[in-house]
Amino acid sequence: MSTNLCTDWSTIGDEQENCVIGRPREFDIDRALERAMDLFWRQGYEGTSLSDLTRELGLTRPSLYAAFGSKEGLFLKALDLYESRAGYRHAALQAPTAVDYARALLEGAADLHGDKRNPPGCLGVQGALVCAPQSDSVRKELTRRRKIGESIILNRLKRAKAEGDLPADADPADLARYLSIVIYGITIQAAGGATRKELRNAAELALRNWP
Amino acid sequence: MSTNLCTDWSTIGDEQENCVIGRPREFDIDRALERAMDLFWRQGYEGTSLSDLTRELGLTRPSLYAAFGSKEGLFLKALDLYESRAGYRHAALQAPTAVDYARALLEGAADLHGDKRNPPGCLGVQGALVCAPQSDSVRKELTRRRKIGESIILNRLKRAKAEGDLPADADPADLARYLSIVIYGITIQAAGGATRKELRNAAELALRNWP
DNA sequence: CTATTTCTATACCGATCGGTACTGAAGTAT
DNA sequence: ATACTTCAGTACCGATCGGTATAGAAATAG
Numbered sequence: 001m002s003t004n005l006c007t008d009w010s011t012i013g014d015e016q017e018n019c020v021i022g023r024p025r026e027f028d029i030d031r032a033l034e035r036a037m038d039l040f041w042r043q044g045y046e047g048t049s050l051s052d053l054t055r056e057l058g059l060t061r062p063s064l065y066a067a068f069g070s071k072e073g074l075f076l077k078a079l080d081l082y083e084s085r086a087g088y089r090h091a092a093l094q095a096p097t098a099v100d101y102a103r104a105l106l107e108g109a110a111d112l113h114g115d116k117r118n119p120p121g122c123l124g125v126q127g128a129l130v131c132a133p134q135s136d137s138v139r140k141e142l143t144r145r146r147k148i149g150e151s152i153i154l155n156r157l158k159r160a161k162a163e164g165d166l167p168a169d170a171d172p173a174d175l176a177r178y179l180s181i182v183i184y185g186i187t188i189q190a191a192g193g194a195t196r197k198e199l200r201n202a203a204e205l206a207l208r209n210w211p
Numbered sequence: 212m213s214t215n216l217c218t219d220w221s222t223i224g225d226e227q228e229n230c231v232i233g234r235p236r237e238f239d240i241d242r243a244l245e246r247a248m249d250l251f252w253r254q255g256y257e258g259t260s261l262s263d264l265t266r267e268l269g270l271t272r273p274s275l276y277a278a279f280g281s282k283e284g285l286f287l288k289a290l291d292l293y294e295s296r297a298g299y300r301h302a303a304l305q306a307p308t309a310v311d312y313a314r315a316l317l318e319g320a321a322d323l324h325g326d327k328r329n330p331p332g333c334l335g336v337q338g339a340l341v342c343a344p345q346s347d348s349v350r351k352e353l354t355r356r357r358k359i360g361e362s363i364i365l366n367r368l369k370r371a372k373a374e375g376d377l378p379a380d381a382d383p384a385d386l387a388r389y390l391s392i393v394i395y396g397i398t399i400q401a402a403g404g405a406t407r408k409e410l411r412n413a414a415e416l417a418l419r420n421w422p
Numbered sequence: 423c424t425a426t427t428t429c430t431a432t433a434c435c436g437a438t439c440g441g442t443a444c445t446g447a448a449g450t451a452t
Numbered sequence: 453a454t455a456c457t458t459c460a461g462t463a464c465c466g467a468t469c470g471g472t473a474t475a476g477a478a479a480t481a482g
Binding site for chain 3: 235262282
């Protein structure tokens with residue numbers, strides 16, 4: 001166990017993380033988490049070593065472990081931050097119709113992953129698409145989160161069908177899977193260096209015959 | 212350098228690999244390569260250790276290095292084997308029309324990656340989508356091969372347009388990128404456990420947008 | 423001030439990484 | 453039989469892996 005009795009690893013980012021007693025932390029934990037997210041995003045979970053992290057975050061191993069618990073804990077925190085940043089999926093739910101929703105999803109994916117200020121590709125995909133057996137818990141967690149994202153799409157399309165916003169012969173499950181596939185494909189193309197415009201064009205093609 | 216003066220690592224699988232002089236190899240090099248492909252497919256390049264390989268292939272490290280040169284050399288050989296097995300991309304070129312070609316591509320991807328006898332997903336994608344800096348040559352090589360695959364699709368669609376097999380307002384580059392994206396998306400969905408039938412349905416939806 | 427707590431830093435842990443030197447056995451060509 | 457070559461196996465290489473014990477400095481509460 002860590003000797004840090006004060007930090008609650010489940011509440012990083014909340015106000016409760018700061019202890020009243022003892023020497024205060026010298027580094028900015030949120031900025032450190034941001035850099036960790038960037039590293040994991042570029043190199044994946046297994047491809048990012050503790051030495052990479054301490055060098056890039058500018059802190060020592062004991063500080064890192066006191067703040068985040070473990071490499072896996074840090075990765076999961078970085079993943080939470082990533083998902084909060086990739087807000088297009090949540091924002092798309094505001095779209096009034098199914099086709100607007102689908103368009104917001106695909107264009108949002110193209111814009112996020114085609115933005116050259118970000119690392120190419122998607123952390124939720126390439127963080128640990130496959131890995132060594134000893135890291136399988138991370139891979140499973142990413143798979144689980146991707147499935148959650150897919151089910152959110154599915155639920156939105158189910159609602160659309162119930163509202164008459166989709167034809168009677170349209171299958172929400174198939175459509176949700178199709179949208180997920182195009183999003184995933186966009187992330188892989190982006191990892192290969194595709195531009196925002198190219199991804200946007202593909203998104204537009206993918207929506208051409210929306211039912 | 213290796214002490215093996217006889218094996219030419221660029222001709223594994225050819226007849227010339229066998230030396231006339233000296234003790235013959237005891238293991239089946241093609242079978243070993245097949246198992247290596249399976250391991251890399253499941254765990255990726257970085258996620259597969261030499262210990263994994265020697266244990267699963269049933270040979271010692273010196274034997275492995277004499278036969279394949281290095282871990283990276285073995286991976287590239289396994290990748291060649293993989294691409295020769297994933298023959299749907301080549302077979303699809305036999306289709307007479309653009310839409311038949313697109314259908315053959317997407318259904319071929321769905322069938323290959325939805326086949327539960329294979330590891331889930333695509334070696335060319337998940338072998339090293341991202342990685343540590345010291346493995347970046349492998350990642351670059353996979354990116355390069357993916358781009359080759361995309362350009363083959365593009366060339367086929369350019370020909371289709373020249374033959375009047377595509378509408379005048381259709382852009383072969385956008386269509387090729389769209390097809391590639393759907394194929395990639397299928398591989399990610401497959402890595403998450405999707406079934407052949409689910410992938411087939413998505414492929415069918417994707418083709419509904421074909422001009 | 424003292425007592426307490428948590429900080430950072432050094433230095434280290436056993437395990438594993440990819441890769442190889444060396445040895446003796448086993449096979450082939452003459 | 454002899455010379456030669458390549459085999460498989462052991463044991464090891466330095467480097468790095470994720471993670472931690474320890475110690476002293478620094479900040480707080482009283």
